[in-house]
Amino acid sequence: MHETDMTKALILTVRNWWESQPDRPNITKIHLMVGQFTCVEPAGLQFAFEVQTRQTFLENAALVIQDVPLVAFCHPCQQEYQPEIGRQYACPTCQAPMDDIRSGRELKIDRIEYDGAEVGHLTPDPATR
């Protein structure tokens, strides 16, 4: 059940952001990106989030999980493909091994929605947007 630990990390990260805001806004949604090529089960995260946020500053917040598909790039074919997780990872066209994962490993808090007066502007990290 490492989803429990992941959820703890999620709540801690959001709490750090929230406590840095002067007016402690009411957080309504947390958008999380979860790659399909990770060891994380979205349903497990939802359950852990619900349990761990009861009677906390996140009690009214919803966890919105965006599934990110596994996409690999085949260099011999110069094209992207979606490996079939559990069955086949090599390129379906030329059978070259999966060697360049372009997406699907994400475990990332993408953005937060909140109510209230606008607070300080946070610049998104260009590397992750």
Add this chain to the structure above:
Amino acid sequence: MHQTFDVALGIDLLHVNQAGADHNRAHFDGWGITCMNIMSSPGAGKTALLERTLAGLHQELAIAVIEGDMTTELDADRLRQYEVPVIAINTGRSCHLDAKMVAGGIHTLEHQYDPHALDLVLVENVGNLVCPAEFEVGEHAKVALLSITEGEDKPLKYPIMFQEADCLLITKVDLAPYLDVNIEQIAANVRQMNPHCTIISVSAKTGEGLEEWFGWVRSRVQASPLTKTHTHA
């Protein structure tokens, strides 16, 4: 009327663990230690492999073991007979080691032994084919074990650990005559997601493949830029 605002964070969920792993690695680097994270499902033979590795290499490399795969001290006791430091981490019911738990082991190493004298720390992770792969502990190399009794399909079904491994040991190959298993297929299944992985078939029972494994360990220890030049009598 209330307004809704939206702020982009773009923060990796594992950044706390990642920072801890980087911190652990900096300690190892400072001491000139190469760290390997040994992972597999329960019963694939991690402890047996460590026993053979300590027996085979402890004369030429100064090795310590951080032992996470335990609910008792049974595994640690098996390894202590080689007179190397064995630090047992009480993982309770955790399904994996994380950087913080290993930091506790490093703390013990620092205060009860001389880490500057060590070349290699082998971290035996909790037996689990899924979770340990997501949590770096500060290792320089990941070693995955898969025993031939587990079946050819496991790398396809539990890909992350095999995709990230620097070395795969296919274990218990002495059992091959008694099983309908295609060892080549295991290797091929790993290669299609990890073409750079070194794959070695071993048997801790007969010793098959162990020299090749020792050679890989030596090459990784020597590849470490901070390797000490001391010798062991």
